[in-house]
Amino acid sequence: SEHPNSDELVAEVARLEGADGGGVATGAGLAGLLAAVLAVCEAGDHVLCPAELYGGSVVLLSKELTRLGIETTYVPLAELYDVARHRQPNTKLVLAEVLSNPLLVVLDGPRLARACQEQGIMLLIDSSFTSPMLTRPLSWGADMVWHSATKYLAGHSDVTAGVVVARDPALGQRLRQLATNLGLMLAPLDSWLAVRGLRTLALRMRQHSGNALAVARFLTESPAVAQVFYPGLESHPGHKLAAAQLLNGLYGGMLSVRLTDDSAAAVDRFVQRSRLFPLAPSLAGVQSSCSYPAATSHRGLTPGQRAALGITPGVLRLSVGIEEPEELLADLAQALG
Template sequence: MDLSTIHPKVTPIYQTSVFKFEDLNAIQEYIDDPQSRYMYSRNGNPNSDELAEAVSRWEGGAGAVATGSGMAAIFAALMTYCRAGDHVLCAADIYGGSAALLNLELARLGITVSYVPFEELYDLKTHVTLATRLLLCETMSNPLLRVVDVARVATECHAHGLKLVVDNTFASPVLTKPLAYGADLVMHSVTKYLAGHSDVTAGAVVARTTEDAARLRQIGTVYGLTLSPMESWLSVRGLKTLRLRMAAHSENAWLVAEFLDEHPAVEAVYYPGLPTHPQHALALAQGGGRFGGMMSFRLADDAAVINRFMQRSQRFPFAPSLAGVDSSCSHPLTTSHRALTEAQRAELGITVGLVRLSVGIEPVEELLADLAQALE
């Protein structure tokens, strides 16, 4: 059969590490224009390129790179702008893995970091030095769901000559597109909402300019961050239902947040969809009327209480990740944010009693019934 006559609707999985060349002329063609064909899957492959292009379209970017994990995406984003001797600003409300990368590994490369309290993100003058290159923040912070005004932060960063890198994992481009508000790079743990089914580990970084997009691709190739064909294919498949899933996540989470907000055992609920949330109006405008599927709530600061809740719940298993179609819970103090210092955790209010929920797309009445019995 002539393979040129086959036109699949879905891109096949190019499960190969290397591609063939006809002769020396063909390899020279690749050397002259690496975008003309494929050579080695680490340099790029049809599946990872398809995912990168899809995420870039979602975010309205000029180009992207797909990476082996969300952590790889954060690293690629930071290395786009930083070198030894540079200084990075990071929002104090940040994923613990991001803090670990900044504190442990970038320090070894001669890159220093300072943390900016949430209240000071829109006035950076006391934090900026001559060596400062960028600010890293999250659209919705992990785990307390504080919402950043991306347009205001971008204006403040650019006034100081800084780049703005935004982790958009919690919101997804269905809710917020940071590049449209002035961000320079936006990154995702594709593992979470973009793939959506808890069966992929992947990341992506999207650039606002073609120059930064080219730099991202170089970093992905040289550091070996490029995502494998199979993981890329699964991520693209998941991405096709992102809009529908985010609508269901958001609707369920809003009802769960209302339930928890009224429960006597719950001391506080952190969800931007609640009118009592400090950034509710901003989240409403920036999120297009939806607030996502992530929230945290506070029980008594007693490990026995948390253990009883986790042991009783059947629909929110303790699984330290998030954003799958199936609901889950996590414990920031002992998992995602354990790399933060004790002082950082205390300042953010990350204590034993804080539980993070990732609300899935199951029938919401089943989720509410499970929470009711688990909190008895």
């Protein structure tokens, strides 16, 4: 049910995103996606997504919502901008991420928004990796912005939550109605904790981003690392787009690496040796952590599907926290040494 704590959280996120339509806070990140899709789609409708989409979103869309008669297809992000080619007569929604998980492919948000508007299709943007400090997708022309508030918005690894805000008040009201009717609403204490986290969001994102850039630059020089995926690096193929599109000169706190020994055993050695990057199921907390996509977010895919996305056995995702950067670099040096 609705309550003042949830209202405060949604109002603050809506203010940061410039969302006049308000929205809803849910008990988990994927509950927010569920509310967003059901606010727009019904049985017989179609959703279009990039092939690089987060694995948890893929599971919800392709294994659960298909049972309700909502179909989803996936195309490479580079092709997604041609919405007219890939849409179906019943396509109602396009979903995309600002930065893909785990390889940090950069979305050209304004370009995709224009393509959706030309086709009369709504656009939902997952901004969980960036937060409103780095991107405000409604300004591009998106219709809804979705956050796994478990991540940067709350920021302290003590809340599971989702927030969806909308441009249109009618859509915002529909989101609230759905979440209430389906029991998706966020509890009062979790709402309060998330609001507490928002009060330091700007400070945290600056430190996350600065530390991640330092870590990325350090790792590019390590012989134990074959490839670093971070849009703040000039070598990243999406760097120019990210520099033009992301706000405040920040690139976020998430990065991934492909180890030179591209194997699960090499990843395991790193995890066993690192002190400051513990293996964790989530991300974006104040403390650094790491994740192994092949066994977590993308475990539902076949090895061939993962390989096609570039998620090889030696890919490791790092969530860079707000610790002192010198301590993080020293830990990485000994863990990779």
